[in-house]
Amino acid sequence: MNQLGPFDPWGLFQRMTSDLQNWIKFGHLNQLLEQVNRQLTIEEFDDRYLITVSLDGIRHPNDLEAFYQNQILILRRTVELETKTEHSEHMVWQSYQEHFEKAIPLTRPVNWPKRIITAEPGLWQIELPKK
Numbered sequence: 361m362n363q364l365g366p367f368d369p370w371g372l373f374q375r376m377t378s379d380l381q382n383w384i385k386f387g388h389l390n391q392l393l394e395q396v397n398r399q400l401t402i403e404e405f406d407d408r409y410l411i412t413v414s415l416d417g418i419r420h421p422n423d424l425e426a427f428y429q430n431q432i433l434i435l436r437r438t439v440e441l442e443t444k445t446e447h448s449e450h451m452v453w454q455s456y457q458e459h460f461e462k463a464i465p466l467t468r469p470v471n472w473p474k475r476i477i478t479a480e481p482g483l484w485q486i487e488l489p490k491k
Contacts, residue, residue, distance in 0.1 A: 413435060415482065418479055437461075
């Protein structure tokens with residue numbers, strides 16, 4: 361037994377289920393979906409695709425991985441941070457992980473070797489010329 365009382369997995373599950381229902385009921389799921397849609401913009405022109413990703417922490421073109429296979433563009437970014445702080449009587453470990461991954465089917469083949477990737481703080485773009 362810990363200081364908070366006995367571990368009750370069933371009670372924990374019930375609280376999580378209730379929290380999830382309230383989260384969906386109050387529209388938080390729609391907010392999350394809107395945020396995901398704001399992160400990614402796909403524009404198609406006659407001669408090219410322009411894909412823009414908005415994510416905190418992006419500064420350089422290689423901050424996001426891009427792969428192309430079978431007319432599918434895969435974008436991926438994983439950030440993991442860990443800190444360890446030692447105090448006189450204890451130690452505090454903190455970890456943070458963020459993962460972004462998106463598979464984008466493209467209607468036309470692209471000239472992958474001629475792609476242009478640019479980045480600025482919070483914004484990443486890839487321009488893909490069509491074949």
